Amino acid sequence: METTHVVLPSPSKTALRRGWARQQEIAAQAEAERQQEAAALVAALGHEPNAIERTVIEQISARTVRARQLRRNGRDDTELSRLIAQLLRSIGMKPAPAASKPTDPRANAVEWLNSFKKPSNPSEAPA
Secondary structure, eight states: OOOOOOOOOOOOHHHHHHHHHHHHHHHHHHHHHHHHHHHHHHHHHOSOOOHHHHHHHHHHHHHHHHHHHHHHTTOOOHHHHHHHHHHHHHTTOOOOOOSSOOOOHHHHHHHHHHTTSOOSSGGGSOO
């Protein structure tokens, strides 16, 4: 049995240059987004970061940008999200507490079911 080899044309130099230029453009956009994210983190920190905090902020901002890229491309960013949360905790940043306690959905269901019960005492019947 004979094997056949398919020879694909190699990309032209123009196509390679366009690909390289686009790659550089994407990297520049990501870096600009990372710098904005880092500036926001420094502002949220509330004080001038020390050397360790600056390094962690750089890592957080880079991972945040990468997680956004993954989500835009329909990919899973769960591990990056965990890492970001861990890094945030390492410099003492925590998410803001919830504005209000979530309600128990079962309480609403019980209330709704109780509305169908007949009162045992006729004087308790709603008017």
